[in-house]
Amino acid sequence: MKGLNKVLASILIGIFGYTGFEKLIRFKDSRRAFHNQTFPAELAELLSYSIPVVELLIALLLLFSGTRWWGYLGSILLLAVFITYVGLIWVGAFPRVPCNCAGILESLGWAEHFFLNLICIGIGVWGLRLEARNEKFNVSTPLNTRI
Numbered sequence: 001m002k003g004l005n006k007v008l009a010s011i012l013i014g015i016f017g018y019t020g021f022e023k024l025i026r027f028k029d030s031r032r033a034f035h036n037q038t039f040p041a042e043l044a045e046l047l048s049y050s051i052p053v054v055e056l057l058i059a060l061l062l063l064f065s066g067t068r069w070w071g072y073l074g075s076i077l078l079l080a081v082f083i084t085y086v087g088l089i090w091v092g093a094f095p096r097v098p099c100n101c102a103g104i105l106e107s108l109g110w111a112e113h114f115f116l117n118l119i120c121i122g123i124g125v126w127g128l129r130l131e132a133r134n135e136k137f138n139v140s141t142p143l144n145t146r147i
Contacts, residue, residue: 002134004130005068005127005130005131005134008123008124008126008127008130009062009063009068009071009072009127011120011123012058012059012062012071012072012075012120012123012124012127013059013062013063015120016055016056016058016059016062016075017055017056017059019052019055020051020052020053020054020055020056020059021052021056023051023052023055024052024056027048027052030048030052031045031048034047034048034051035048038094038095038096054074054078055078057074058071058074058075058078059071061074062075068127068131069128069131069132069135072124072125072127072128072131073124073128075120075124076121076124076125076128079117079120079121079124080121082117083114083117083118083121086110086113086114086117087114089110090110090111090113090114
């Protein structure tokens with residue numbers, strides 16, 4: 001199970017590491033894309049800095065076994081926000097369809113984005129469950145504290 005957990009974490013590390021670094025490397029383009037979104041300019045400015053940092057933080061949390069549970073939880077929460085936004089765009093809830101995806105993800109359509117995010121959420125949930133199971137079986141009580 002630990003090997004599978006590392007594989008799941010590695011997939012998410014690759015995705016969040018890639019997208020976070022891509023947004024930082026192409027920061028001007030990324031910032032411009034955030035400002036092209038359907039929300040206020042102040043929020044766009046905040047998100048242009050915070051989203052890449054949060055993506056890289058999640059990748060870092062997933063890297064270490066002691067923080068992996070938090071990394072899975074963070075990835076699920078961030079992906080839930082992304083999938084909600086993508087879903088709203090996909091069904092035509094916004095007057096225009098901007099995107100601030102990184103690199104190769106820009107070539108995906110809204111349905112592909114939606115399902116990729118859904119798969120990543122599934123990976124995160126699966127990893128979170130494995131992490132919780134590992135914690136359950138790794139708990140040990142020192143002999144001198146037993147009653």
